[in-house]
Amino acid sequence: MSIIQLYAQWVREGKLKVNSDWNKDLKVKFTVQDPCQLVRKSLGDPVAEDLRYVVKAVVGEENFVDMTPNRSNNYCCGGGGGFLQSGLPEARREYGKLKFEQIMATGATYAITPCHNCHAQIHDLSEHFEGHYHTVHLWTMICLAMGILGPNERTYLGEDLAELLMPETREAEE
Amino acid sequence: MAEEAIKISGKKKSMFIDKVKQLLPDGGNLNLCLTCGACSSGCPATGLEGMDPRKFLRMAALGMDEELLKSEWAWMCTMCQRCIYVCPMKIDIPQLVFNVRGSRPRDERPKGILGSCNMALKHDTCSAMGASEEDFKFVVEDVAEEVRNTQVGWEELQAPVNKQGAMYFLNQNSREPVTEPDEMVPLWKILHLAGADWTYGTKGWAAENYCMFMADTESWKHIVEVKAKAVDDLGCKYWLNTE
Numbered sequence: 001m002s003i004i005q006l007y008a009q010w011v012r013e014g015k016l017k018v019n020s021d022w023n024k025d026l027k028v029k030f031t032v033q034d035p036c037q038l039v040r041k042s043l044g045d046p047v048a049e050d051l052r053y054v055v056k057a058v059v060g061e062e063n064f065v066d067m068t069p070n071r072s073n074n075y076c077c078g079g080g081g082g083f084l085q086s087g088l089p090e091a092r093r094e095y096g097k098l099k100f101e102q103i104m105a106t107g108a109t110y111a112i113t114p115c116h117n118c119h120a121q122i123h124d125l126s127e128h129f130e131g132h133y134h135t136v137h138l139w140t141m142i143c144l145a146m147g148i149l150g151p152n153e154r155t156y157l158g159e160d161l162a163e164l165l166m167p168e169t170r171e172a173e174e
Numbered sequence: 175m176a177e178e179a180i181k182i183s184g185k186k187k188s189m190f191i192d193k194v195k196q197l198l199p200d201g202g203n204l205n206l207c208l209t210c211g212a213c214s215s216g217c218p219a220t221g222l223e224g225m226d227p228r229k230f231l232r233m234a235a236l237g238m239d240e241e242l243l244k245s246e247w248a249w250m251c252t253m254c255q256r257c258i259y260v261c262p263m264k265i266d267i268p269q270l271v272f273n274v275r276g277s278r279p280r281d282e283r284p285k286g287i288l289g290s291c292n293m294a295l296k297h298d299t300c301s302a303m304g305a306s307e308e309d310f311k312f313v314v315e316d317v318a319e320e321v322r323n324t325q326v327g328w329e330e331l332q333a334p335v336n337k338q339g340a341m342y343f344l345n346q347n348s349r350e351p352v353t354e355p356d357e358m359v360p361l362w363k364i365l366h367l368a369g370a371d372w373t374y375g376t377k378g379w380a381a382e383n384y385c386m387f388m389a390d391t392e393s394w395k396h397i398v399e400v401k402a403k404a405v406d407d408l409g410c411k412y413w414l415n416t417e
């Protein structure tokens with residue numbers, strides 16, 4: 001079972017009170033990677049819909065841009081199958097060029113990657129090909145949208161969102 | 175784009191083709207290729223090493239096992255299955271790739287994948303980064319304590335470890351506890367707000383399985399069994415992936 005399914009369920013049930021008001025004026029654009037392992041290879045298009053439902057709830061429908069092709073027909077990013085550990089970085093980046101171009105074509109400044117291999121690969125592609133988009137986990141955006149993303153939990157956010165909706169902290173007691 | 179001509183060196187029988195046929199009930203449909211090229215045109219690995227999925231299949235059909243084994247391409251295909259998805263005959267090229275991977279002597283497979291698989295076999299945590307049961311428990315408890323002490327409104331945040339009978343057994347990619355533990359916190363906060371009944375387990379918590387990528391079937395099976403047992407031993411209902 002994937003936690004993406006539960007995120008969607010919890011948003012529908014109102015247990016996770018997310019909203020996209022923070023992005024109404026900012027209009028920061030997001031795209032999402034459908035992980036092969038999750039979508040094409042196991043749970044299929046229904047989980048891709050759950051993923052979009054959550055992403056749209058969090059960043060705003062009008063600020064979400066899909067890649068083409070997508071869902072079960074999406075291109076693999078090149079982070080899977082052990083490619084990140086195979087010691088073939090040039091081939092891996094050449095493979096990932098298609099994904100990089102797909103992301104750049106959306107015009108989004110953030111790519112949400114709900115898979116570790118995708119996250120590592122897509123992050124690396126942005127740096128290598130100088131795409132300047134940011135690569136974030138879905139949990140980061142859900143917590144940001146609820147105003148509960150702590151100061152140490154913002155590693156992958158860009159400067160534009162780094163300080164947004166910062167919750168209150170206090171000094172630790174010794 | 176002109177393809178390099180495939181040279182047929184005498185009559186050979188491909189063991190890869192035969193193996194895949196034995197393995198899959200419908201023979202993986204390997205004989206049914208229409209050479210339409212749909213697989214290759216949507217494969218990101220097309221062109222690497224002058225190879226593409228249709229050519230790979232063709233070479234196997236022609237018994238060119240040696241050439242397939244020599245090429246690094248089997249390690250450049252991610253086994254993402256997009257080719258099957260678009261293939262009109264649903265031909266299982268990734269299964270063929272898996273068999274080519276598995277036919278290399280184990281210690282000649284890519285070092286990084288081999289190291290990660292071997293590392294995962296060392297502990298019952300199945301962590302490819304070698305994190306032990308104690309390491310994991312310590313990091314989780316330490317990070318949770320820090321959040322309770324410093325973040326307003328999160329004084330009650332829990333990150334249970336080995337909680338008997340929890341509904342969800344949550345796994346975790348080793349990258350978080352080992353290199354960026356603060357990335358686990360957003361996940362815990364979400365689970366807390368949703369009121370989820372969940373736990374980590376000191377055994378079998380690592381989400382990754384490089385032995386599968388390495389096409390080491392025995393070790394792959396071992397890792398899956400360790401994880402399944404960990405879930406059962408805690409009496410959890412669901413194995414929950416963070417991805």
Ligand code: SF4
Nearest residue numbers: 207208210211213261
């Ligand atoms: S898509 Fe299928 S039928 Fe078409 S060339 Fe590829 S393997 Fe053959």
Ligand code: SF4
Nearest residue numbers: 217251253254255257
């Ligand atoms: S499984 Fe391999 S051959 Fe098939 S589309 Fe993916 S990378 Fe290409």
